[in-house]
Amino acid sequence: MxxxxxxxxxxxxxxxxxxxxxxxxxxxxxxxxxxxxxxxxxxxxxxxxxxxxxxxxxxxxxxxxxxxxxxSPDDYEYCEEMLSIYQEKLSHVDGQIAALHELKRLLERQISLTIKKKNQVPV
CATH class of the missing domain: 1.10.1660.10 (Multidrug-efflux Transporter Regulator; Chain: A; Domain 2)
Structure with missing residues (x-):
């Protein structure tokens, strides 16, 4: 074809x-x-x-x-190479998730500090 x-x-x-x-x-x-x-x-x-x-x-x-x-990933019972690749990828994804959680925490902190400073400014 x-x-x-x-x-x-x-x-x-x-x-x-x-x-x-x-x-x-x-x-x-x-x-x-x-x-x-x-x-x-x-x-x-x-x-x-x-x-x-x-x-x-x-x-x-x-x-x-x-x-x-x-x-196909569904067509085998066990493959050492596949397991290794999947574990490596999962570890990478876990690292990305942890980094995103840390970024979220930092952003929430900065938002909180910004709101506090905004509310402290005399009009």
Whole structure:
């Protein structure tokens, strides 16, 4: 199928599909006219790429998973590499959450101080 068909079926832009190909996540044959030709398996592959991106994995991490012949996150019982990547990502997310909580605390403090100063200003 052409890239436009894959884009329409997968609901992913042709630009993203080209990017996935450039990053080594997706392969296409080239026709005589140099158009890309994707196998029907590319539909599922694009869906997996999208899922992994939503989980916050980088294209490098996804490529490593694909090279390790890991398919869909639901299609395996246990994979040490997947567990490590998921744990690393969760740790990163936990760090971001902690940083956001600290930022929230600081903003609330500054708002409180600003309101106090505003109320202390004589009219």
């Amino acid at each position: 052409k890239i436009s068909e894959l884009s329409q079926i997968s609901q992913v832009s042709a630009r993203s599909i080209r990017h996935y190909e450039q990053k080594g996540l997706l392969e296409a044959d080239r026709l005589d006219n140099d158009y890309r030709h994707f196998d029907t398996s590319a539909i599922e592959r694009v869906k997996m790429i999208q899922l992994y991106l939503k989980l916050g994995l980088t294209t490098d991490q996804i490529r490593a998973l694909f090279k390790g012949e890991v398919s």
